[in-house]
């Protein structure tokens with residue numbers, strides 16, 4: 114049978130490996146619904162699993178081994194053929210994805226920006242000196258310190274519901290979360306304001322969903338192909354190239370964000386010290402079909418402009 118005939122064969126059953134947080138389940142259900150609409154004869158099932166990243170809640174992510182913690186168990190299910198695909202927030206997918214795994218699809222991105230959430234204040238600008246802002250990300254922390262040096266930034270971990278509960282209990286005056294997560298969980302009324310990229314440049318891949326499969330299962334990639342969004346995919350690949358080239362993980366305060374502008378990719382990035390005392394920013398424009406090269410070039414520029422020194426002493 115030729116490759117194209119193999120690809121034309123619709124799937125009969127697809128199993129999606131997913132974490133069991135509310136956000137992960139929403140994302141897996143979203144992909145399930147899209148697959149069921151595409152392949153009416155296909156049974157799509159979820160295989161829920163608890164990852165190490167979900168178990169360790171008392172320490173900052175950077176201290177316990179980073180984002181890979183959220184992915185490993187799902188990949189084991191792919192290898193064991195208990196599942197065909199894993200659905201991820203692209204932000205949580207390690208920058209290096211190599212055989213036997215592949216990112217086969219990146220679906221359309223909705224809101225990529227960070228959100229300001231507070232029960233008492235309407236915006237970051239309204240917060241008084243010393244107000245306590247919770248975030249678990251060095252990227253958000255460094256930008257808060259640089260833009261609002263008089264605020265007190267403290268650690269905040271846990272899934273979205275936990276973080277909101279901690280805010281509601283009064284442990285923080287405000288918290289910063291990805292707008293996409295809140296929107297997916299029907300919590301967009303909690304968003305007091307979306308932070309423009311100039312105030313809080315998002316993380317590589319933020320707001321985008323990725324589908325991972327085994328690289329030696331081309332039929333799975335073919336089934337997922339209709340879910341790919343070419344523009345989002347180019348943006349996220351450019352962003353991830355920046356983060357990869359700068360050894361990006363959540364241990365590095367680093368942002369990378371691309372949008373399509375006037376038929377081109379417009380990619381912005383920064384590297385900073387966690388306390389915001391040093392900031393290196395750069396931006397570049399280039400064609401969508403050379404996204405990774407654009408990201409690499411931006412990383413080189415950031416490095417030359419001072420990011421290398423920051424990274425060497427973090």
Ligand SMILES: NCc1[nH]cc(CCC(=O)O)c1CC(=O)O
Pocket residue numbers: 202203204205289290291292293294295318319320321322
């Ligand atoms: N780090 C956890 C995480 N992973 C993905 C999202 C939100 C959804 C997304 O960015 O796709 C979040 C929550 C947050 O950062 O507030």
